[in-house]
Amino acid sequence: MPREGILIEKPYQRLSDGQIELIHKTSLEILENPGIICFNAEAAELFSNKGAQVKSIQTDGPPCWHLSIPAKLVNEALQSSPKTVVLGARKEENVLIMKGDEARVFFITGSEANIWLDVDFQTYVRKGDSSREVVLPEFLPRRGMLADLCESARVSEHLETLDGFIRNVNIQDKDITEDNKDVNKYFASLNNMTKHFMSGLTNPKRLDDVARMASIVVGGDEALKKNPLISFITCLIKSPLQMVDDTTDTFMAICRKGFPTVVSSSPQAGSSAPMKEDGILSQINAEVLAGITLGQIVNPGCPTIYGSVPVRARLDTLGDSYGAPETAQYNVDCAQLARFYKLPCYATAGVCDAKTPGQQSTVERLFSDILVTLSGPQYLHCAYGLLDCNSVFCLLQAVLDDAHFQMLKFFLKPAIVNNEEAEKTLKQIREVIETPQKLYIKHMRPMIRSGRISQSYPFEGNGDSDEVFHLAYERMKELAARPVEHIDRETTQKLYKEIPGLLPRLNVY
Amino acid sequence: MSEDIIALLKENVIQGRKTAEDEGIEDDLSGTPGVLELTQQALDQKIPTGRIISEGLTAGMEVVGEKFANKEYFIPDMLASAEAVGAAMDILKPYLEASQTQARGKFAIATVKGDIHDIGKNIVAILLKGAGFQVDDLGIDVPTEKIVEFVKEEKPDYLGLSALLTTTMLAMKEVIDALATHGVRDQVKVLIGGAAVSEDYAREIGADAYCVDGFDAIRVLESLRS
Numbered sequence: 001m002p003r004e005g006i007l008i009e010k011p012y013q014r015l016s017d018g019q020i021e022l023i024h025k026t027s028l029e030i031l032e033n034p035g036i037i038c039f040n041a042e043a044a045e046l047f048s049n050k051g052a053q054v055k056s057i058q059t060d061g062p063p064c065w066h067l068s069i070p071a072k073l074v075n076e077a078l079q080s081s082p083k084t085v086v087l088g089a090r091k092e093e094n095v096l097i098m099k100g101d102e103a104r105v106f107f108i109t110g111s112e113a114n115i116w117l118d119v120d121f122q123t124y125v126r127k128g129d130s131s132r133e134v135v136l137p138e139f140l141p142r143r144g145m146l147a148d149l150c151e152s153a154r155v156s157e158h159l160e161t162l163d164g165f166i167r168n169v170n171i172q173d174k175d176i177t178e179d180n181k182d183v184n185k186y187f188a189s190l191n192n193m194t195k196h197f198m199s200g201l202t203n204p205k206r207l208d209d210v211a212r213m214a215s216i217v218v219g220g221d222e223a224l225k226k227n228p229l230i231s232f233i234t235c236l237i238k239s240p241l242q243m244v245d246d247t248t249d250t251f252m253a254i255c256r257k258g259f260p261t262v263v264s265s266s267p268q269a270g271s272s273a274p275m276k277e278d279g280i281l282s283q284i285n286a287e288v289l290a291g292i293t294l295g296q297i298v299n300p301g302c303p304t305i306y307g308s309v310p311v312r313a314r315l316d317t318l319g320d321s322y323g324a325p326e327t328a329q330y331n332v333d334c335a336q337l338a339r340f341y342k343l344p345c346y347a348t349a350g351v352c353d354a355k356t357p358g359q360q361s362t363v364e365r366l367f368s369d370i371l372v373t374l375s376g377p378q379y380l381h382c383a384y385g386l387l388d389c390n391s392v393f394c395l396l397q398a399v400l401d402d403a404h405f406q407m408l409k410f411f412l413k414p415a416i417v418n419n420e421e422a423e424k425t426l427k428q429i430r431e432v433i434e435t436p437q438k439l440y441i442k443h444m445r446p447m448i449r450s451g452r453i454s455q456s457y458p459f460e461g462n463g464d465s466d467e468v469f470h471l472a473y474e475r476m477k478e479l480a481a482r483p484v485e486h487i488d489r490e491t492t493q494k495l496y497k498e499i500p501g502l503l504p505r506l507n508v509y
Numbered sequence: 510m511s512e513d514i515i516a517l518l519k520e521n522v523i524q525g526r527k528t529a530e531d532e533g534i535e536d537d538l539s540g541t542p543g544v545l546e547l548t549q550q551a552l553d554q555k556i557p558t559g560r561i562i563s564e565g566l567t568a569g570m571e572v573v574g575e576k577f578a579n580k581e582y583f584i585p586d587m588l589a590s591a592e593a594v595g596a597a598m599d600i601l602k603p604y605l606e607a608s609q610t611q612a613r614g615k616f617a618i619a620t621v622k623g624d625i626h627d628i629g630k631n632i633v634a635i636l637l638k639g640a641g642f643q644v645d646d647l648g649i650d651v652p653t654e655k656i657v658e659f660v661k662e663e664k665p666d667y668l669g670l671s672a673l674l675t676t677t678m679l680a681m682k683e684v685i686d687a688l689a690t691h692g693v694r695d696q697v698k699v700l701i702g703g704a705a706v707s708e709d710y711a712r713e714i715g716a717d718a719y720c721v722d723g724f725d726a727i728r729v730l731e732s733l734r735s
């Protein structure tokens with residue numbers, strides 16, 4: 001049985017059907033005029049061959065072309081793009097089946113943070129009264145390393161709500177190079193958890209090796225087609241409306257191999273996209289549709305995922321503001337747009353502006369987590385441990401996020417109201433009202449054991465002081481110490497033999 | 510045979526099954542005898558009352574207490590078991606008197622004048638009964654005179670006063686003062702509890718103890734007894 005995620009029975013939608021149609025129509029008009037500026041020659045030629053108007057743009061910079069993409073071409077791509085995308089896994093129970101017309105949510109990690117935030121606890125003594133002391137967490141940023149990615153994957157394997165794993169740490173060890181980064185990133189992740197693994201590709205030249213690695217792990221190319229245990233994120237569009245050269249090459253290569261691929265666009269409302277809600281939506285939609293269209297031209301029927309990472313600009317720095325309510329609005333809207341096309345959506349939530357775990361972090365991440373989850377996007381990424389926008393990852397925060405998603409999952413259980421329950425309710429009330437104490441307490445007992453009553457917040461302390469960080473840290477250590485099911489010895493040997501560049505220290509045998 | 514009934518009695522206390530209609534915890538045991546039916550069967554078989562209590566009811570409650578301490582059981586489980594034991598004690602009461610077996614103490618409990626809140630009071634009553642105390646529940650909004658009268662006539666060892674409101678907690682002091690006026694203050698230990706009151710308030714009005722909840726009440730009573 002694949003993972004269930006959460007089915008949102010009544011998804012939260014901000015836009016009416018008419019408004020969605022209008023955004024769609026505006027996006028199609030954008031794709032015709034002003035169209036897309038394409039820096040990739042092959043993509044320009046492919047679009048031209050399919051009937052797009054393509055004109056060379058004379059600049060002093062790299063060669064580029066103006067693409068005017070007709071609505072007909074986009075609509076054809078939307079027809080051929082699979083409406084169900086399967087993301088495989090080493091264990092069958094961790095497979096994700098994403099149906100574009102269904103409002104379901106899977107909770108996923110992300111993004112690729114440069115900074116890893118360690119946690120230490122220090123005791124502080126009150127000035128003037130040394131008998132009064134308090135233990136507080138200290139958050140220590142440092143460069144992310146391969147060992148951190150392994151640890152993150154191991155803990156992610158055991159986080160109950162976490163459905164899939166996007167590499168969340170940028171590995172910056174001295175012996176990690178542009179050439180060996182991809183194979184080590186994929187192997188470190190696949191070897192330390194059995195959930196689906198998704199990542200961007202650093203060096204497109206290593207795509208064949210990464211694909212070969214997945215094939216060896218899953219048991220051959222045919223098995224990999226049925227159970228694609230890896231997938232890719234590609235940001236081939238740079239906002240506004242520019243198709244970049246190198247990532248477009250990578251995207252086309254991935255599409256040709258038939259791997260599930262996210263067509264991700266990340267415009268910033270206010271700078272690289274209009275601040276107006278309808279403006280950023282129309283533009284990001286056009287950008288994603290341009291990518292999906294290219295993917296379907298390259299390999300009709302290849303699984304592409306609608307990737308939305310819209311964000312609002314901060315007014316003080318013009319940096320990203322993932323904690324702003326508008327960012328959640330955009331993501332909710334994109335989930336609705338993707339469902340309009342019956343495509344699974346890779347949405348963003350849980351990212352915060354706060355630099356360390358704390359009150360701001362909790363408020364910001366829960367705000368978007370709840371709202372975007374309610375929109376039923378299918379693939380909700382960036383949902384664990386990210387801070388300071390996407391630049392910092394903290395495993396302690398990921399453990400806290402897991403607890404919060406458990407509450408959210410509980411909340412989203414369907415209500416049980418039917419004739420049978422009504423009969424039971426009447427019987428219970430009539431019985432209790434006859435007793436001297438008039439208490440319903442004993443009737444809770446069957447509900448406790450059947451999971452119909454939520455658990456207490458797992459990081460609640462016993463005393464008056466706030467022990468959340470300390471208890472979550474203990475939980476984090478406990479999860480990190482649990483064993484994981486590594487790739488078997490024989491397969492590991494084969495990987496080390498056939499995949500160049502794997503670092504020996506990742507071999508657990 | 511008697512071993513079987515005592516063992517079943519203990520097990521059904523652990524399961525918190527008062528009657529045959531109750532489900533229990535691990536499996537649906539409804540239809541099989543609960544604590545009340547088993548207590549009656551034990552009496553019918555002339556099993557000594559002391560043995561029914563010590564090896565069946567109390568032994569079962571000890572396991573329940575351990576499970577609660579280990580967070581395997583929740584308060585509703587504890588209450589269900591306590592309620593079952595309390596109901597069994599009601600059946601055993603006439604036999605106790607005949608066999609001269611003593612309850613752990615006589616406890617009167619009331620929500621004071623002006624206050625109609627009784628959830629906490631009821632829970633305390635169930636727990637204490639389950640813990641082997643003879644509990645007399647005087648009810649809610651109980652006039653001070655009625656409480657004093659009860660203490661004079663029934664001579665409980667302990668008096669529990671409950672109040673939820675800051676306005677009604679003042680009646681607790683009134684009760685304690687009235688007990689003194691009628692010369693019976695020394696014959697009863699007064700325990701207070703409820704959302705509005707505190708350890709400090711208990712001290713201030715001359716109560717013997719403040720109890721956070723029903724479990725605390727059992728602990729406090731144990732310490733007062735010793």
